[in-house]
Every structure is written in C-alpha cells, then in structure tokens.
Amino acid sequence: MIQMEDRGNVAVVHIQMPSIDAISALQIEEFCGRSRKITVLDFHQVAFINSAGISGLLKFIVAARKRGHRVYATNVSPHHRKIFKMVELSRFMPIVEESEISQIQ
C-alpha cells in the first residue's frame, strides 16, 4: 500500500509494504505520474528491495524527471543505502534524513 502526505511544497510518499519486488513494484509503477515538484519516498516500512523493485522505483523517478520533478528517499536502511549506491540509484534519488525534508527547496 502507498500513501501520499502533503507537507507544503513537498509530497512524502509512504511505501507501506515490507517488500518491493516484482509483484509489489507494480503498485509503485501505478503511482508514476502522481509525483509533485519535490517528492520524497519514505522507506521506513520497507525491509526488502530487489532489482525488480529498483526497476519500479526507477520508472517512478524517470516519470517524475520528465515532469521536471525531483525525487528523494528517506528512512533508507544501511543495507539499502549500500544497494542504492551499488546500482547508482542514489545519483537519481538522493537520500535525505527525515529532519531535512522541510529544508529541501
């Protein structure tokens, strides 16, 4: 399940599923086109992401970029930080601390 929260200029998308894989990534893909100027994906409840999940996230990011929007990630576990860096996803979706969200311009 995915829930969007408006925080002024920023939309925070809470990904409320434990696993982002080939099956659950479809829900993220369905969210493509619903990004805001600044969108932060919240991974607090996500325990597992595989390459099919990364592909779903990338589709969301590509769709957002086409609309001139920027996508960030927050509450990313140390393991997922490593994986995002490994595949260079963090270049296209920088990781921010939750406390920094209100400062993103």
Added chain:
Amino acid sequence: MGPANQVEMSIPSDLVFERVVRAAAEEVGRQMGFSEEKLADLTLAVSEAVANAIEHGNRLQQEVHVGIVFCMERDRLVVRVVDQGEKGEQPAIRCRGITEETIEQGELRGLGLYLIHQLVDHAEFSTSEEGNVFTMWLHINPRDERSRRQER
C-alpha cells in the same frame, strides 16, 4: 534421504514463490551464523537468481519448476538454482549500474546479475542433466564466526 547439510526446494515458476525461497534463504543463513549484513546480501542474491530462473529460464511457465539447493558446508554456503530453460543460454551480465545513458535507452531492468556478482563471493553458470544451473558461493568470514559464537 538427502545429505543432512542440504536443504532442497522446488517451486512453480511463479514470482510469488520467490518470496518463499527468500524466507528459506534467510533462515538457512541464520543457521550458518551469517551476520545481519551478510544475511541481507544472501537473501537479495537468492531472490535475484530465483527470479531470473522463473522469468528468463522457465519463462513463467508455472508447471515448470525451479529447483533450489542450499548446501551448508563448514566454511561456506553453496546455493544452486536450477531452471529448465534452453540449455546453455547464459544470461548477459550488465557491467554497470544505472547511468543517464541507460535511462535514455530505457534500460530500467537487468540489474539482477550485476547485483549478484557484487554480493556473493563467487557465482557461475553451467549446464547439466538437471538443466541450467546457477551456483553461488558465500564464505563465512570472521564477522560471521563471531555472530555464530554469540548465537550458541
């Protein structure tokens, strides 16, 4: 009867069952005394290998099964994933992560094998009478040994 250090599974080629193997991999890794970091690496690598076998090997034909064998050796875990795809059809390994160029070209998938090769100590593809076999080796390192001793 099978060897006492071996866990064998067989799943239909449906991506839902990749989750079952993932859960088993985590438990096997715990039994091996892997650190939390290594457990996460193992789980992801197994997930990728099984998803590849389901999608690219058995082409999502549910009646065709993917076989998985976890072999727990003294100083390493060996995982074999077997599919019934076209023999010898070795998948291409992507040699880079996501770049502006790959995005331009619409290459938004295909990171699975790239990740596996980053996460495990060694991986190789072979063919046998069983089918196409993808084998991964994960060695126990000193950090895992510490975690194993603490568990006991």
